[in-house]
Amino acid sequence: MRFSQLASCFLALEATSKRLEKTSRVSALIRQCDLDLLEPLLLLLQGRIYRLIDPREPGVSDRTMIKALQTAYGISPAAIETRWRKHGDLGLVAEELAKAQAQVRLVAETLDLQRVHTTLTKLAVHEGAGAIDHKVRLITELLSHADPAEARYIVRLVLGQLRMGVGEGIIRDAICWAFLPMPKGLFDSNEHCDDAKDNSSGNKTPTSGNRTVFTCDTADDALIIARDNPQALLILPDESAARQAYNLIISTVQHALDVSNDFAAVALVARTRGIGGLQAMDITPGKPLKVMLAQKAESMEKGLASVGLPCQAEYKYDGFRVQIHIDPHQEVSIFTRRLENVTRQFPDIVSMVKDLPGPLILDAEAVGIDQDGSFLPFQSISQRIRRKHRIADSVRRLRVQVHVFDVLYRQGSMLSRPFQERRKAVQELVPINGPLQAATATTIAEEKDAVAFYEKALAAHNEGIMLKAFDAPYRPGSRVGSMVKVKPVMDGLDLVIVEAEWGEGKRATWLTSFTLACQHQGTCLAIGKVGTGLKEKLDDSDEETLTFAAITEALRPLIERQEGRAVWLRPELVVEVAFEEIQKSPSYASGYALRFPRMIRLREDRAADDAASLDEVRIAYEQQYRRGLT
DNA sequence: AATGTCTGCCCC
DNA sequence: ATTCTGC
């Protein structure tokens, strides 16, 4: 497959926000692709070079890419930065430079998918002195053969930002459309059909083409028929039944992805062994699963409404997620939320669990504790997560306590069992106290129970609580309403904007990141940045909405100097910023930084002098640890 | 040898 | 991590 074919598909995917159209285009691509190219195709579609489980990394970001563009197109870094500022995307910069060069250059070799992927793969292999130069050479080499559209996507692939609005959900659905039986009549109005000339393949939409027709009474029947007839076109009594059948087929693919984290493997099984093959795929202790994520609740009341009563509540610890595996040989491995293998970094956790009855998969939070057993701040324990050297020393200095809150595998998969049952398994396996313990939890029958437990959690220096629906299954990789977190709302601070940065991607024409300062004896001292909480679109129903456009215009008259994407400002605009915590920081002049900052509103009534003073920040820093102590 | 810059589907 | 947005 030519890389140009992929690039033109990427262009079309980027041009629409319609999910069904994206799905249709991706499925057409998958269907056309030779089976032995499915692996690189599916990786590149996800904007990845390596598989999720592969520890290799390209090790190239903005700075190295600017060097590569400099070498490839003979343009100075300053000029590249200027264009970057204009487009908000180095891929678009490369495209522009390639266009300009196209008039000078005569012939280029054509790139194919396999070659591009193989070359990108090599980004990780070189280490040691000269590694950056080598990466630059690899990228330059690809760009030298790339037409403008190809250059755009080569750059974005290296940076890992395709910005096409294609994620796992669309690729999953596209695998269904491409390779599995489909109910008739669901997506007939969503054929993208812009390339009507290309009807050679005959079955470009899921419900057309040379499929054998089967009439089914129910969605369940349809699934059984689909399992035995890979080319079936399923006719169901009505649209609702058709939708049900479709959802059953999608969840079969989702299941296969959940247990394998490998799109190419799933696509191949779908193509060669159909639904039965996908159903037969199962969890393998030792191979990580994505973790289930919680939604944030605005209030206790809304949180409880989301999970339903009665429910379970647990402490929300300020540590990091660990998925602990014991394989059939009683071998232990530990994975983070992003499936990094951190077994080597945590020999202490390995010994905590090595005598549990495997095979087993536990979901837990690891928290740092000091000699007295009280919690360490998150930054302390984070020193251990990616450490490669002097690990034994860090194990001694930074002890961890592991709070287990779920069991994903115990004598078989527990994913579809109700949470209540999985939680019971936690109790059976893990003690109440000690370095490995069951997360502190209670049953909530009504709101006042939850409030009391919440206060207890905060008094014990936790971030808040989790609320979990008793009957919910474990949904790997999803952020679901059956599991919500409730955390206290921190007061805001009024701070003055002293610097800003032009945005990237769809925010390229706005200032989108703002450096904030408090004031101290007439000067501004930086205390961090904020870049979220603002809206892209004006909300008519809300007079107060703070948009990127509005703040950009408010700041434009204050610009003193610009360099690349950076903007220095006269410190006059004051904004209210909320955050979770004030931290000591060596990075900012004030000596403090904000954890999880977000913009609340403009304070146009305030002058720079009215911004919070360093003394106020100090007081807020000291005060915050007293929360919940009544 | 010390310091600075860059990177991470990093952790949060 | 938080937040906003389109389907």
Place this chain on the structure above:
DNA sequence: GCAGAATGGGCAGACATT
């Protein structure tokens, strides 16, 4: 309700520069 794309501080490691 969900997934995707914007954005935050701070950590260790790796390489470049001085």
